[in-house]
Amino acid sequence: MRMVGLTGGIASGKSTISNLFKSYGIPVVDADIVARDVVRKGSGGSKKVVAAFGEDILQDDGEIDRAQLLAPFISFGIFWEIVKLWIKGSKVIVLDIPLLFEAKMDHLAKPIIVVWVDPKNQLQRLITRDGISEEQARSRINAQTPLDWKRTKADMVIDNSGTLDETREQFQKVLTQVTRPLTWWEFGRSRKGALCFLVSVIVGVLVFRNI
C-alpha cells in the first residue's frame, strides 16, 4: 500500500488538495477528523482531558495544548484508519496530517506532499476564512513550524498561492506521480501483496514437503 503524506501550514490549502484526492476516489485519512473523534464523549481521549495533567501540557498562553495531549490517541486513531483501508484493499491512500513532521510521522509516508502558500495569501485567507483579526491570524501563523522549512522536507510541493485553477493543474501532475504502479515494497505492504506472499509460502512449504 502506498501511503502519501499531505501536510502544510494553517490555511495553506491542505483540505483543498485532500478534497481533490477524494474526488478521484483516493481515500484520505484526515488527522483533524481523527482528533475530533478521540475526544468524543466517553472516549479514552476525553477521559484523559477530564483527568488531571501536568504543567507540561500547557502552552505559553496557559491554554491546554490539545494537539500534544491527545497525540497518542490521534496516532492510534490514524493507525486504525490505515488498518481499515488496508483490509478494504486500498492501494493508494492519503494521510492528511497537519503535524506530520512535528509528530515525527513523516517516516510513515512516501511521497510527502507539502501544500505551500506565500505569506501574504496565507494571512489573507486565514483572516477571511476564520473571520479573525490580522493580529490573531499572525500570531497563529507565527506559533507554527515555518512553512518554508516544511517545503524543504517535501518530495513534492504544491504552490497554492495562485488561483484554484493553477492549483488544480499542479494537482494533476502530482496525481500522475501518486497513482503510478506500486513499487515491490509498496505492493508487499498491500493486502493483495500480503496474500500473494502467504500463498507463496504455503505452496512453497507443500512442495518442499513432497520432495
Ligand SMILES: CC(C)(COP(=O)(O)OP(=O)(O)OC[C@H]1O[C@@H](n2cnc3c(N)ncnc32)[C@H](O)[C@@H]1O)[C@@H](O)C(=O)NCCC(=O)NCCS
Ligand atoms: C491541530 C488541532 C489541535 C487544531 O484544532 P482546531 O481546529 O480546533 O484549532 P486551530 O484553530 O488551532 O486549527 C485550525 C486549523 O489549522 C490547522 N493547524 C493548526 N496548527 C497547525 C500547524 N502547526 N501546522 C499546520 N496546520 C495547523 C489545523 O489542521 C486546523 O485545521 C487539531 O485539529 C489536531 O490535533 N489535529 C491533528 C494534528 C496532527 O496532525 N497530529 C499529528 C498526529 S498525532
Ligand SMILES: Nc1ncnc2c1ncn2[C@@H]1O[C@H](COP(=O)(O)OP(=O)(O)OP(=O)(O)O)[C@@H](O)[C@H]1O
Ligand atoms: N488557490 C486558492 N485561491 C483562493 N482561495 C483558496 C485557494 N486555496 C484555498 N483557498 C481558501 O483558503 C482557505 C484555506 O484553505 P484550506 O481550508 O484548504 O486550507 P487548510 O490547509 O486545510 O487549512 P487548515 O489547516 O487551517 O484547516 C479556505 O477558505 C479556502 O477556500
